[in-house]
Amino acid sequence: MYPKVKAKNLSYKINEKKLFQNISFELFPSRAIHIQGDNGSGKTTLLKIISGLTRQVKGDLEIKLDKSLCFLGHKNALKQYLTVEKNLYLLDVMGHPDLTKHLTQFGLDRSLDINLSNLSFGQQKKIALLRVFLNDSDLLILDEPCVGLDHQSQEYLCTFLNNELTLGKSILFSSHISLDINSEILNLNRQI
Amino acid sequence: MNVIKLELLKLRSKSRGWLGPILVFILILVAFPLTLEVSNKDLGQSFFSVLWIAMLLVMMLATEDIFLEDYNDGSLEQFAISNINLSYVIGVKIFIYWLLIGLPISLLGSVFCMGITSSTYLAIYIFPILLITSYIFINVFSFGNALSLTKGSVLGTLVTLPLLLPLLIVLGKVVISINLNLNYLGFVALLLGVLSIIIFLIPLIISYIIRAHLE
Numbered sequence: 001m002y003p004k005v006k007a008k009n010l011s012y013k014i015n016e017k018k019l020f021q022n023i024s025f026e027l028f029p030s031r032a033i034h035i036q037g038d039n040g041s042g043k044t045t046l047l048k049i050i051s052g053l054t055r056q057v058k059g060d061l062e063i064k065l066d067k068s069l070c071f072l073g074h075k076n077a078l079k080q081y082l083t084v085e086k087n088l089y090l091l092d093v094m095g096h097p098d099l100t101k102h103l104t105q106f107g108l109d110r111s112l113d114i115n116l117s118n119l120s121f122g123q124q125k126k127i128a129l130l131r132v133f134l135n136d137s138d139l140l141i142l143d144e145p146c147v148g149l150d151h152q153s154q155e156y157l158c159t160f161l162n163n164e165l166t167l168g169k170s171i172l173f174s175s176h177i178s179l180d181i182n183s184e185i186l187n188l189n190r191q192i
Numbered sequence: 193m194n195v196i197k198l199e200l201l202k203l204r205s206k207s208r209g210w211l212g213p214i215l216v217f218i219l220i221l222v223a224f225p226l227t228l229e230v231s232n233k234d235l236g237q238s239f240f241s242v243l244w245i246a247m248l249l250v251m252m253l254a255t256e257d258i259f260l261e262d263y264n265d266g267s268l269e270q271f272a273i274s275n276i277n278l279s280y281v282i283g284v285k286i287f288i289y290w291l292l293i294g295l296p297i298s299l300l301g302s303v304f305c306m307g308i309t310s311s312t313y314l315a316i317y318i319f320p321i322l323l324i325t326s327y328i329f330i331n332v333f334s335f336g337n338a339l340s341l342t343k344g345s346v347l348g349t350l351v352t353l354p355l356l357l358p359l360l361i362v363l364g365k366v367v368i369s370i371n372l373n374l375n376y377l378g379f380v381a382l383l384l385g386v387l388s389i390i391i392f393l394i395p396l397i398i399s400y401i402i403r404a405h406l407e
Contacts, residue, residue, distance in 0.1 A: 074266075076265065077265055
C-alpha cells in the first residue's frame with residue numbers, strides 16, 4: 001500500500017519569518033492526520049501546500065490519488081446572492097442520491113428557496129460541508145471544518161468522516177475544536 | 193459544458209453585473225446627441241468616437257469584479273484545485289461576459305448607429321466590428337483586473353488601457369473604410385486575427401496570475 005501523501009522536510013517561510021520547517025509525514029489510505037498548532041503556526045498554509053494552492057519553500061511532496069481531492073478551506077465558495085438550491089447547483093451536488101438525507105440532518109431541507117445571505121454563518125458552513133459529504137474524492141483536506149457548527153452537526157461530521165476512513169479515504173484536517181476522529185496528530189508548534 | 197452553465201447562472205442572477213453596464217451604454221449614447229448642438233451630418237461624424245469610447249468604458253466597468261467575487265468567496269481556490277483547466281474556466285467566464293454584455297451592447301451600438309447616421313448599410317457593417325471589438329476589450333480588461341485582483345483597485349485595468357490605443361486607431365480607420373467603400377474585410381480579418389490570438393493567450397496568462405494571487 002502506498003501513501004496518498006508523502007511529505008519530506010517541508011518548509012515554508014513568509015519573507016524571512018519561518019512558518020514551519022522540516023515537516024515530514026505520510027498519509028496512508030484509511031488514515032487521518034489532525035494538524036495542530038497555535039494561530040499563525042502554518043496549519044492553513046500546510047493544507048494549501050498539500051492541496052496544490054501554494055508551493056513549499058523547501059522539501060519534497062508526493063501526492064498519489066486515484067480520483068481527486070476535496071478541499072474545504074476558510075472560504076465557503078458559496079454565492080451570497082443565490083438561493084441555497086442554486087448554490088447546491090453550483091456545488092454540482094444537485095441530484096445526488098444522498099443530498100436530501102444530509103440536508104434533512106442539517107435542518108436545511110426546507111430552506112432551498114432562501115437566499116444564502118439570509119442564513120446564519122453555521123448554516124452556510126453546513127451548505128459548504130455538503131461538498132465534503134457528497135464528495136467523490138480519495139483525499140479530504142479540511143481546514144477548521146467545525147467552526148460555526150452546533151454540537152449535533154459536529155458529531156454528525158465526525159461520524160461521517162470516520163465512516164469515510166473505513167471506505168479507504170484519507171483525511172487531513174486542522175481544528176482547534178477537539179474532534180472524535182481516529183487520527184494521528186501532527187503538531188506544528190514542535191517543528192520549528 | 194457544466195462550467196458554461198454555472199457561469200451563466202452566476203452572471204444572470206447578478207443583474208447589476210450585466211444590466212448595469214448595458215444601461216450605462218444606453219445612457220451615454222442617448223445623452224450624446226442631446227448634449228451637442230450640431231447638424232445631423234456632424235453628429236454622424238462624431239458618433240463613432242463616442243461609440244468606441246462608450247464601449248471601452250462600459251467594458252471596463254463590466255469587468256470590474258469579473259474575478260474579485262470568486263477570489264473573495266473561495267470559488268477560484270476550488271477551480272484551481274479541481275481537475276478542470278483553470279484557463280478554460282477563465283475563457284468560459286470571459287465568453288459568458290461577452291454573451292450577456294458584449295453581445296447586447298454590440299446590437300445596441302448597431303441600432304444607435306442606424307438611428308444617428310440614418311444609414312442601414314453602416315449599421316450592418318459596423319455590427320461584426322462591434323462584436324469582435326467588445327470581445328477583445330473584455331479579454332484585455334479581464335487581464336487588467338486579474339493583475340490588480342488583491343489590490344482592490346482599477347489600477348491594473350488602467351495599466352492595460354494603453355494596450356487598446358492601437359485598436360482604437362484601427363477602429364477609426366474601419367469607419368473611414370466603410371464610408372469610402374474601401375478595404376473593410378481586411379480590417380475585419382485583422383481584428384479577427386487579434387482576437388484569435390487574445391482568446392487563447394489571455395485566459396492562459398490570467399490563470400498564471402490568479403495562481404500567483406492564490407499563493
